[in-house]
Amino acid sequence: NAGVTQTPKFQVLKTGQSMTLQCAQDMNHEYMSWYRQDPGMGLRLIHYSVGAGITDQGEVPNGYNVSRSTTEDFPLRLLSAAPSQTSVYFCASSYSTGTNQKAFFGQGTRLTVV
Amino acid sequence: TQLLEQSPQFLSIQEGENLTVYCNSSSVFSSLQWYRQEPGEGPVLLVTVVTGGEVKKLKRLTFQFGDARKDSSLHITAAQPGDTGLYLCAVSGNTPLVFGKGTRLSVIA
Numbered sequence: 001n002a003g004v005t006q007t008p009k010f011q012v013l014k015t016g017q018s019m020t021l022q023c024a025q026d027m028n029h030e031y032m033s034w035y036r037q038d039p040g041m042g043l044r045l046i047h048y049s050v051g052a053g054i055t056d057q058g059e060v061p062n063g064y065n066v067s068r069s070t071t072e073d074f075p076l077r078l079l080s081a082a083p084s085q086t087s088v089y090f091c092a093s094s095y096s097t098g099t100n101q102k103a104f105f106g107q108g109t110r111l112t113v114v
Numbered sequence: 115t116q117l118l119e120q121s122p123q124f125l126s127i128q129e130g131e132n133l134t135v136y137c138n139s140s141s142v143f144s145s146l147q148w149y150r151q152e153p154g155e156g157p158v159l160l161v162t163v164v165t166g167g168e169v170k171k172l173k174r175l176t177f178q179f180g181d182a183r184k185d186s187s188l189h190i191t192a193a194q195p196g197d198t199g200l201y202l203c204a205v206s207g208n209t210p211l212v213f214g215k216g217t218r219l220s221v222i223a
Contacts, residue, residue: 100164103157103159
């Protein structure tokens with residue numbers, strides 16, 4: 001009963017390095033999203049996908065890339081890490097009930113950029 | 115401008131006390147959700163309210179959707195240390211969830 005799996009749980013990067021945060025879901029959900037959570041800022045949407053091959057930008061997309069080649073996987077790429085990207089990152093998968101979505105979150109990746 | 119305003123931002127209470135937290139907006143929503151996030155974990159859906167004036171209960175938690183569908187409240191009766199966490203309201207339609215900044219609740223034994 002895995003649900004949404006994020007890896008790694010913790011990561012330290014040097015400024016300028018690149019990396020990929022992995023997210024996989026086994027619930028066959030159409031929607032997947034990436035959020036970052038910073039103190040006092042709540043959860044802010046980075047990128048999202050409404051299905052394989054379809055992605056779109058959220059509120060804070062700069063410095064991040066995504067792709068959705070399969071329904072299950074939605075990796076988030078940091079192209080050139082900056083200290084401002086120090087945050088906790090959450091991946092979510094969700095399905096639509098018509099009037100709203102029911103979302104399931106991973107446990108998060110805590111990223112520090114030094 | 116934040117779509118969803120949550121208050122209070124922080125709340126620290128003694129075990130056994132009652133409390134209410136709020137989620138307000140100037141926009142009308144077809145539905146609103148409440149999530150709870152425990153330290154080191156992702157948010158978990160508690161409830162979805164859909165109808166104006168609707169009241170839903172989940173054990174000691176009571177959720178209400180405003181008559182005009184612009185606001186919601188969460189009332190906890192006889193709070194316990196296990197209720198400690200970040201309570202988030204969120205709205206969605208055909209778009210990804212948009213969250214308020216949350217109320218961080220600490221229940222002290």
